[in-house]
Amino acid sequence: MRNDLGELAAFAAVAGERSFTRAAGRLGVSQSALSHTVRGLERRLGLQLLARTTRSVAPTAAGAALLEDLAPALERIERSLAEAQQRRERPAGRIRLILSRTAAQLVLLPKLAQFARAYPEIVLDVTTSNDPADLVAGRYDAGVQIGEFIQRDMIAVRVSRDVRLAVVGSPEYFRSHKIPRTPRDLKDHACIGFRFSSGLYRWEFEKGRRAMTVSPQGPVSFDDPDLVIRAVLRGMGIGTAMEATLAPLIAKGRLIQVLEEWCPTFPGFFLFYPSRRNQPAALTALIQALRLKE
Amino acid sequence: MRNDLGELAAFAAVAGERSFTRAAGRLGVSQSALSHTVRGLERRLGLQLLARTTRSVAPTAAGAALLEDLAPALERIERSLAEAQQRRERPAGRIRLILSRTAAQLVLLPKLAQFARAYPEIVLDVTTSNDPADLVAGRYDAGVQIGEFIQRDMIAVRVSRDVRLAVVGSPEYFRSHKIPRTPRDLKDHACIGFRFSSGLYRWEFEKGRRAMTVSPQGPVSFDDPDLVIRAVLRGMGIGTAMEATLAPLIAKGRLIQVLEEWCPTFPGFFLFYPSRRNQPAALTALIQALRLKE
DNA sequence: ATGATTCATGAATTCTATTCATGACTGCAA
DNA sequence: TTGCAGTCATGAATAGAATTCATGAATCAT
Numbered sequence: 001m002r003n004d005l006g007e008l009a010a011f012a013a014v015a016g017e018r019s020f021t022r023a024a025g026r027l028g029v030s031q032s033a034l035s036h037t038v039r040g041l042e043r044r045l046g047l048q049l050l051a052r053t054t055r056s057v058a059p060t061a062a063g064a065a066l067l068e069d070l071a072p073a074l075e076r077i078e079r080s081l082a083e084a085q086q087r088r089e090r091p092a093g094r095i096r097l098i099l100s101r102t103a104a105q106l107v108l109l110p111k112l113a114q115f116a117r118a119y120p121e122i123v124l125d126v127t128t129s130n131d132p133a134d135l136v137a138g139r140y141d142a143g144v145q146i147g148e149f150i151q152r153d154m155i156a157v158r159v160s161r162d163v164r165l166a167v168v169g170s171p172e173y174f175r176s177h178k179i180p181r182t183p184r185d186l187k188d189h190a191c192i193g194f195r196f197s198s199g200l201y202r203w204e205f206e207k208g209r210r211a212m213t214v215s216p217q218g219p220v221s222f223d224d225p226d227l228v229i230r231a232v233l234r235g236m237g238i239g240t241a242m243e244a245t246l247a248p249l250i251a252k253g254r255l256i257q258v259l260e261e262w263c264p265t266f267p268g269f270f271l272f273y274p275s276r277r278n279q280p281a282a283l284t285a286l287i288q289a290l291r292l293k294e
Numbered sequence: 295m296r297n298d299l300g301e302l303a304a305f306a307a308v309a310g311e312r313s314f315t316r317a318a319g320r321l322g323v324s325q326s327a328l329s330h331t332v333r334g335l336e337r338r339l340g341l342q343l344l345a346r347t348t349r350s351v352a353p354t355a356a357g358a359a360l361l362e363d364l365a366p367a368l369e370r371i372e373r374s375l376a377e378a379q380q381r382r383e384r385p386a387g388r389i390r391l392i393l394s395r396t397a398a399q400l401v402l403l404p405k406l407a408q409f410a411r412a413y414p415e416i417v418l419d420v421t422t423s424n425d426p427a428d429l430v431a432g433r434y435d436a437g438v439q440i441g442e443f444i445q446r447d448m449i450a451v452r453v454s455r456d457v458r459l460a461v462v463g464s465p466e467y468f469r470s471h472k473i474p475r476t477p478r479d480l481k482d483h484a485c486i487g488f489r490f491s492s493g494l495y496r497w498e499f500e501k502g503r504r505a506m507t508v509s510p511q512g513p514v515s516f517d518d519p520d521l522v523i524r525a526v527l528r529g530m531g532i533g534t535a536m537e538a539t540l541a542p543l544i545a546k547g548r549l550i551q552v553l554e555e556w557c558p559t560f561p562g563f564f565l566f567y568p569s570r571r572n573q574p575a576a577l578t579a580l581i582q583a584l585r586l587k588e
Numbered sequence: 589a590t591g592a593t594t595c596a597t598g599a600a601t602t603c604t605a606t607t608c609a610t611g612a613c614t615g616c617a618a
Numbered sequence: 619t620t621g622c623a624g625t626c627a628t629g630a631a632t633a634g635a636a637t638t639c640a641t642g643a644a645t646c647a648t
Contacts (some may be wrong), residue, residue, distance in 0.1 A: 001300040001301050001303060001304040001321070001323070001331050001636080002300065002603095002604085002636075002637090003300050003303055004375075005299035005300050005303055005368075005371070006295035006296070006297050006299045006300050006605095007295050008299070008371065009295060009297055010295040011634090019626095020625075020626060020627095021624080021626080025595065027295070027298075028610085029295070029605090029606070029607090030606070031608060031625075031626070031627095032606075032607065032608080032609095032626090032627080032628085033605070033606045033607070034626095035626060035627060035628080036605075036606075036607095037295050037605075037606090039627080039628090040604095040605090045375070045378070045379070045380050045382075046379075046382055047348075047378055047379075051626090052625090052626060052627090053613080053614070053626085054612070054613040054614050054615090054624090054625060054626055054627090055614050055624075055626080056612080056614090056625085056626095056627055057625090057626085062378055062381065062382065064398045064582070065374075065377075065378060065381070066374055066375070068374075069370050069371065069373070069374035070371060070374060073368070073370045073371045073374075074299075074367070074368040074371075076363050076367045077299070077302065077363060077364055077367045077368075079363070080359075080360055080362075080363035080364060080367075081298070081302075081339070081360070083359075084341055084356055084359060084360050085340075087340075087356065087359070088339075088340055088341055088356070093399070119622080150440055155500075164641080183536070190645060211435075295604080296605070296606090296635090313594080313595095314594075314595060314596095315593085315595080317595060323636090323637070323638090324637070324638060324639085325594075325595070325596095326595090326596080326597085326637075326638065326639080326640095327636070327637045327638070328595095329595060329596060330596090330597080330636075330637075331636075331637090333596080333597090334635090334636090346594090346595060346596090347594090347595085347644080347645070348593085348594055348595055348596090348643070348644040348645050348646095349593070349594055349595080349644080349645050349646065350594085350595095350645090351594090451618080527614080
């Protein structure tokens with residue numbers, strides 16, 4: 001914006017340092033730039049503000065009078081800007097986050113303690129949902145979902161490595177049922193499905209060039225992956241869930257993983273948030289904390 | 295100077311008007327320019343200062359906090375600039391002027407009373423000298439001299455119309471001497487010369503294409519034009535001086551003008567002063583007062 | 589549903605801030 | 619007295635930003 005405020009600050013700097021050269025160093029410009037700048041200001045104002053010899057600079061009477069008001073005013077502006085900046089850099093506020101329980105367990109919970117310590121003034125409102133959440137409506141500030149998809153005005157940040165679903169059954173179940181060798185064999189098994197509000201999740205398989213999906217048929221389906229696994233542990237059938245979630249149970253022999261070579265990997269979890277010009281600092285902090293580091 | 299002060303003033307203007315369009319009108323830029331300007335400021339600061347809908351604008355919390363300091367500071371700067379401007383426009387101080395007595399009489403004295411009334415705080419130190427004064431040395435702030443000549447770093451302003459020298463003698467003198475018809479006839483007359491410190495002034499004549507100069511020969515020469523004329527009035531010989539100075543005496547018949555058609559006009563008096571970036575307001579006022587108006 | 593008004597934004601243009609190169613001047617040391 | 623170092627000034631050139639233009643989106647009143 002073309003006014004003289006910028007140049008007045010330059011004048012004040014030179015007057016303060018009593019040197020174009022030193023003031024230029026402080027302002028990060030050349031001595032010549034400062035000379036032109038103050039000269040231009042004097043010309044526009046029709047006032048000589050600085051008296052210079054080739055080796056010294058001092059305010060004129062007019063310049064000194066102007067500085068009496070200018071210096072404190074500029075200082076007040078600078079202090080106010082610094083305070084505004086500092087308020088911005090100490091994140092606070094409430095972030096409404098929506099994500100699946102699985103994502104909460106795998107992505108959020110492991111980092112939550114450290115995050116809470118680092119940002120005591122940030123409050124997370126976590127809503128679990130296994131449905132893809134529509135962030136555009138504005139009910140949520142961010143969400144975590146599996147896979148990256150391009151949604152209008154949304155930014156996706158990867159927050160986990162590639163993930164894989166595991167298909168498992170209990171040792172008790174497999175005592176009385178043959179272990180399935182191919183996804184097709186699942187039709188002979190009790191399969192406990194996971195249900196979105198839009199319908200059953202079809203299990204996805206790949207081997208080499210062969211890809212297929214299977215709709216799980218069984219005595220029950222749940223809309224909560226934890227309940228799916230509890231039922232599997234009770235021997236009610238075969239189920240699927242994030243391999244990372246099941247790893248401890250598999251390691252302890254409480255669950256048996258099958259069709260492992262048929263299970264593909266997916267791109268993992270992504271944090272989604274709206275593309276905004278000045279997003280809240282709290283959200284920035286959260287993004288930073290959750291993003292997958294390389 | 296590249297800082298945010300100019301843009302902060304823009305932000306304050308928009309916040310004050312609660313309208314980009316009105317603020318743009320006040321600042322003399324387009325609405326689009328203001329939009330870009332404030333937007334750029336917000337980006338650089340990483341702060342949103344204004345909340346806008348398509349038909350309204352209001353400061354955000356951060357913007358309002360910043361304005362609490364910014365608005366009074368900007369107001370103080372503006373008031374101080376206005377005061378500095380006003381001080382500049384009330385000229386005061388001492389002007390050291392050098393000019394000939396003739397110029398003093400013809401150029402300065404007629405306007406001195408009005409000038410003194412208009413600028414009671416200006417003091418003129420007038421030094422009379424009939425020699426061309428060297429202003430560069432800095433002893434004088436300005437000078438008046440006949441004719442315009444280009445001098446390094448000097449500005450010439452015409453302060454009188456074309457002037458002409460008159461050659462005169464007293465009626466008593468011409469009772470006993472023939473009236474000269476051509477400049478050559480002057481060799482037969484007593485001519486009272488005027489003397490610069492560099493030597494006698496040679497009288498200059500022109501008629502049609504003929505031009506000549508005559509070195510005045512007579513019983514006495516003076517370095518003061520007034521004394522030259524006093525001697526002429528006493529019948530001691532023929533002398534020359536500014537026609538305008540002699541007009542009253544000629545009109546009264548106390549002096550007789552001769553060789554009138556041989557006397558050329560000269561470009562008149564010019565005020566000379568140094569070319570300076572910010573000349574004192576007092577000098578500006580004097581220049582304005584003395585300059586020849588058309 | 590339509591028109592007026594305001595703010596936003598990308599591309600293009602205008603204009604200025606700044607640099608570079610160099611000169612003038614002052615102060616200091618030899 | 620002379621030479622050198624350092625500082626300020628200035629013209630020309632350049633880079634980059636301020637601003638405009640054109641136009642779209644959104645809101646409000648009719």
